[in-house]
Amino acid sequence: MGLAVEKGILTMKMVIAASILALTCGVAQAATCTSTYQNGNGNGKTKSVTYMLEQGSATVVADCYSNNDTNTIDASFAIGGISNWMLADKTDDNDAYLDGGFSQFGAGTWSVVNPLGYESIMVTLKQGRSFAAFLLDSTAPLSGIWNTFGPGQGTGGLSHASVYFSGDTAPAPVPLPAGVALLPAGLAGLALLRRRRKAA
Secondary structure: OOHHHHHHHHHHHHHHHHHHHHHHOOOOOEEEEEEEEEOOOOOOOEEEEEEEEEOOOOOOEEEEEEOOHHHHOOOOOOEOOEOOOEEEEEOOOOOOOOOOEEEEEEOOEEEEEOOOOOOEEEEEEEEOOEEEEEEOOOOOOOEEEEEEEOOOOOHHHOOEEEEEEEOOOOOOOOOOOHHHHHHHHHHHHHHHHHHHHHHO
């Protein structure tokens, strides 16, 4: 074979390998929604805010709502068919909530801890006269990036962010009885006793 043919085969192998790698790697999926609302000063103009949250390659459900999340989200509020949300943490106050919440929230990045293992986790981003709710994948790493585009205040154009939990918590591990640790030693003693009887 000629050098040109060998280069062509090598190039084709590299393209195939890159294609397989691209298909097997997770692709980041940002969830977005846009909210449009009256600006509130009586001039009839509207404002729009676009919210974005990404949780690595996990699929995140997003929806936008008017008003403030902490006044709107109650037992009947549902996203992705899940309701009965409990506020776990909020970035603009220092009150103690449920175990868990934001372990880190800064300009453009977020991470949440869920030490009790709640089945469902929702993050809300509030800006202006609207908020976005993001239903996270609780089986994936609970971290990612966020952004808002439009009018607002605070860090990154954000009024505040909140974490909500819903559903059952993970069952607590069942402790083993103290005698279980002695079971292997007892079985070894029985085996030794059996050998001695056979030898006699």
